[in-house]
Amino acid sequence: MNKPEPHIYNFFFSEAERLLLASHLLNFGVWEFDFLHNRLIWDNKMHDIYGVKKEDFHHQMDDFRSRVHPEDLPGAEKAMDEIISTEAPLSAQFRIIRPDGVERIIAGNVKCIRNLLNQPIRLIGINHDITEQQLLQEELVHKNEQLKKIAWMQSHEIRKPVANILGLINLIDINQVDLHHHQLLELLKSSSEELDIIIKEIIQRTRESEK
Structure with missing residues (x-):
């Protein structure tokens, strides 16, 4: 990085102090780069991350x-x-490889501090290890995909016997049965049709969720 010419600087110490305080509360690391002295500074949490x-x-x-x-x-x-x-200000997400070979996922934010002549004098940033959150999100996505597949398979498996029942009911000549059995067949048919509608809705919603 190119060093700016030395001029009157506005160091914004209060902003750095607020970041350090927030880092202890929110468990993220704070870093700073001084252009004039070409010096990078990490707090303890950055070393941990x-x-x-x-x-x-x-x-x-x-x-x-x-x-x-x-x-x-x-x-x-x-x-x-x-x-x-x-x-x-800049927000970014990237991976790091620690000295022990462990890979972590980092969310970072950085802001450039400038002097009165609008020259960059410092970078102040924060880093947060979001590896666990990312892994949890990926696991939830995976489980959601599994549930979609299960819903799709089960709905199709259930719909087969329902379709068979409706087909058999339609083959029966309702006029040839007594009133009691006629009512039972009508109830069986209406219940099967309702179940068939529910299954179709499950299939449709599964398709829509995949878009």
């Missing part, structure tokens, strides 16, 4: 780059360049 010991941390952006998943690194670097050239 990335699994990097303080003695192995060199306060350089390479400490971050070396931990980002190779497939996600180009996008992360592009996003970092964009946040420097624009004033809008």
Whole structure:
């Protein structure tokens, strides 16, 4: 990253302090990059998230780059360049690989702090490990897909005997049975038709949920 020319700086210490306080409450890590001194700073939670010991941390952006998943690194670097050239805060999601080889999913937010001449002087960001949430979401999606398949299969399996019952009822000559059996057949037919409608609705809703 290019260093800006030294000018009068507006450091916004209160904003950094608020982030640090929020990090303890919300369990996310806070990091900061100082352009003037080319120095990266992590709080304790960032070290926990990335699994990097303080003695192995060199306060350089390479400490971050070396931990980002190779497939996600180009996008992360592009996003970092964009946040420097624009004033809008950035939100991103990416994977990291800790020194122990464990892969984690990170949600990050970063804001560029500028001086009175609108030059970037610092980046302040937060990282949150969302691995468990993502795995839970993927599990819920998987279970939902399984339920859809079960609903589809069961509805078709149930509809077969219902269709057979309706077919048999239609084969019976109602005029040839007494009043009592006539009423029973009518009740059986209406109940089967209602069940058939319910099954068709299940099939239709299953199809719609897959769109």
